Amino acid sequence: MSPDTRREIFLHIVLLSVLCVLLFPLAFALSNSFKTLSDAYTSVGELIPARPTLENYIHVFSRLDIARITLNTLFIAVIAAVFKVATSVLSAYAFTAYEFKGKNILYFVIISTIFIPFNVTMLPNYLTISRMRLADTLLGVALPQLADATGIFLIRQSMKTIPKSIIEAAAMENKSRFGILRDIVIPLIRPAIMSVGIIFFINSWNEYVWPVLMLKSRSNFTLSLALQMYISSEGGTEFTVAMAVSVLTMLVPLGLYLVFQKFIISTFTSSGVK
Amino acid sequence: MKSIVMKDIRKNYGKVEVVKGLDITVDSGEKLILLGPSGCGKSTILRMIAGLEDITSGELYLGGQKVNHLRSGERNVSMVFQNYALFPHMTVEDNITYGLRINKVNEDEISRRKTDVMKTLELSGLEKRKPRELSGGQRQRVALARAVAKQSCFLLLDEPLSNLDVQLREHARKELVRIHEKFGQTMVYVTHDQVEAMTVGDRIALFSEGKVQMLDTPQNVYNCPANVFTAKFIGSPSCNIIGAREKNGFVEVGNQVFSLSAQWAGCLRGKEDLCLGISPEQIELRETPRDNAIKGVVRYCENYGHKTSVFIENGGTELVASTEESRFGPGDVVYMTFPQDKIHFFDKKTGHNVGYPENIARSCENDSLYKRRIA
Incomplete structure (x- = not known):
């Protein structure tokens, strides 16, 4: 066996063990969502249920308006993702293509907001939204999520990989800067835009603390709140049902990831336009 | 327009x-x-x-x-x-x-x-x-x-x-x-x-x-390069620029002299510190002594196939000459002549071309610069 092959085998063993650790919770959730509560307690290690049942799913669909909850979550996540991407692209473009006084200071201030913990802005946001009479509405949840410094940072980084002369060549043809953004810049950084959008979408999809603060009525619940109903101290101990809700919660982000994984990986590993 | x-x-x-x-x-x-x-x-x-x-x-x-x-x-x-x-x-x-x-x-x-x-x-x-x-x-x-x-x-x-x-x-x-x-x-x-x-x-x-x-x-x-910079920039290998003094119709280059035409002598009268410029391809090389030639020793040759650059030492200054012949080698003694209609003189301090005699100026067609300088 050559040293190279040995190295390969070793690497694969490491990668496979990491993969197992990462996948175990998913497999655990999936398998328990098909078990009865008593089976779940008696055969904890059994990943393939001996007596699979759809009981938990039936329970979820009969007791919860799961379609409505999914739509609520989708509504918030789509608004957050679309707006964050739009504002990120526009401000990143301003920070890349324009020269203005105080540009660097402004950029620094915006980027430093990445380091402000959520707990600090949570209360002011709550007060602002409730005074706007938007508490307990989906719009109220979405409203503070329309811009994001991380997005500005990531998009600006990828805009900076476009050679300056390409922008200049477009500027020599084009009378408007917006035209250059639309025709040249956006198409060239499309992978970055897609993956940033997906990350925003998934973050919002999984968000718990902010929706739990804002939303009181069940009809406005998001998936992560619905999930909490089954495992919190006030909720039940029906944890197999909770697993069924988890599995349902995972489906959309998982699907998105599978479709767009090419873009997501390329954004984090390559430097965009060559 | x-x-x-x-x-x-x-x-x-x-x-x-x-x-x-x-x-x-x-x-x-x-x-x-x-x-x-x-x-x-x-x-x-x-x-x-x-x-x-x-x-x-x-x-x-x-x-x-x-x-x-x-x-x-x-x-x-x-x-x-x-x-x-x-x-x-x-x-x-x-x-x-x-x-x-x-x-x-x-x-x-x-x-x-x-x-x-x-x-x-x-x-x-x-x-x-x-x-x-x-x-x-x-x-x-x-x-x-x-x-x-x-x-x-x-x-x-x-x-x-x-x-x-x-x-x-x-x-x-x-x-x-x-x-x-x-x-x-x-x-x-x-x-x-x-x-x-x-x-x-x-x-x-x-x-x-x-x-x-x-x-x-x-x-x-x-x-007709306007100054030393131009002369050196144009041409490959670049133009030779050597310190030179004019005295009674003769130019001192290193420790030797060659004589100038009467027109050149008239043109340079009263100008002391000069640089002589001559393109490598304009230098005529011979192995035997000739009238008005400057003697030098070949130090190094670069052969490009169609021409050869010969680096020649002469009393502490190095000149380069281009020739189509490749018979020269290091250590050879050579005699260089500088055709009078191909040389330039520059002011040592300012680097500006001091101009050309009337009969040579004609080779610089429509030369506004020349006219300006002479005027």
């Missing part, structure tokens, strides 16, 4: 002045070469004409209109970038027609111009390719096609051939001249390559440190 007029154009980056007061008029349909070593400000000048750099002070007129305040999209200029700057996400034909579509040229006209330039530049068949699927030479031609299809009055080229290999460069050079003949735009061409400058240009503006050193036809730049 497709002239470009620059009036006292200056460019500062912070406190550093990179272009120091430029007064150049490029006539309609002329090919002006901006030549100079890297960092001399020639690209900055081109970019100011294109509208990609602000003009710190001075006035720029394109076709009679002052354009200082116009954005580059409004100046009716097209440009070929050094790295071509093709849009990577567009096909060849979209690259060529993008500007035309933006500027709402009608579709028939777009397709007519596209077919025309693609045929002229031998790009037919590559319409649907992306830039990354093209070779370097093809990319260069697409960039040129894009600039030409715009049919703007002014064509700016920023070292357009520097990324090509020698053979392609030669071909592309001819193509550029042909394109210019066909479309007749006023052309400003930045390069650091003197061969391109000599072959493509109607006039050459030679720059150093943000200032024009000489602005004239290629022949005059070569035959």
Whole structure:
């Protein structure tokens, strides 16, 4: 066996063990969502249920308006993702293509907001939204999520990989800067835009603390709140049902990831336009 | 009217002045070469004409209109970038027609111009390719096609051939001249390559440190360099510049002298500290002593095949001579003569050409510079 092959085998063993650790919770959730509560307690290690049942799913669909909850979550996540991407692209473009006084200071201030913990802005946001009479509405949840410094940072980084002369060549043809953004810049950084959008979408999809603060009525619940109903101290101990809700919660982000994984990986590993 | 007029154009980056007061008029349909070593400000000048750099002070007129305040999209200029700057996400034909579509040229006209330039530049068949699927030479031609299809009055080229290999460069050079003949735009061409400058240009503006050193036809730049910088920059190997003193019709070079014609002697009268300039290819080399020749010893030879550069030492100074013969070798004693109609004299302090005698001046045709200096 050559040293190279040995190295390969070793690497694969490491990668496979990491993969197992990462996948175990998913497999655990999936398998328990098909078990009865008593089976779940008696055969904890059994990943393939001996007596699979759809009981938990039936329970979820009969007791919860799961379609409505999914739509609520989708509504918030789509608004957050679309707006964050739009504002990120526009401000990143301003920070890349324009020269203005105080540009660097402004950029620094915006980027430093990445380091402000959520707990600090949570209360002011709550007060602002409730005074706007938007508490307990989906719009109220979405409203503070329309811009994001991380997005500005990531998009600006990828805009900076476009050679300056390409922008200049477009500027020599084009009378408007917006035209250059639309025709040249956006198409060239499309992978970055897609993956940033997906990350925003998934973050919002999984968000718990902010929706739990804002939303009181069940009809406005998001998936992560619905999930909490089954495992919190006030909720039940029906944890197999909770697993069924988890599995349902995972489906959309998982699907998105599978479709767009090419873009997501390329954004984090390559430097965009060559 | 497709002239470009620059009036006292200056460019500062912070406190550093990179272009120091430029007064150049490029006539309609002329090919002006901006030549100079890297960092001399020639690209900055081109970019100011294109509208990609602000003009710190001075006035720029394109076709009679002052354009200082116009954005580059409004100046009716097209440009070929050094790295071509093709849009990577567009096909060849979209690259060529993008500007035309933006500027709402009608579709028939777009397709007519596209077919025309693609045929002229031998790009037919590559319409649907992306830039990354093209070779370097093809990319260069697409960039040129894009600039030409715009049919703007002014064509700016920023070292357009520097990324090509020698053979392609030669071909592309001819193509550029042909394109210019066909479309007749006023052309400003930045390069650091003197061969391109000599072959493509109607006039050459030679720059150093943000200032024009000489602005004239290629022949005059070569035959009557305005100063030491110009003499040294043009020619390969570059022009020999040696300290020399004139005394009673003789010139001292190192520890030897050669005699000057009466005209030269008259022309140099009263000028003490001088430098003699002579191009390597103008030095005549012999193995046997001759009248009015200077003796030297060969130190080193470089053989290029079609010619040989011979490095000769003479009393502490080194000269280089080009010859078609390759019979010289290190250690040989050689005798050099400097043809009187090929030598130049420069003022040692200022570096300026001190001028030529009447009979030699005739070889510098239309030499405005010469007339100015003698007057």
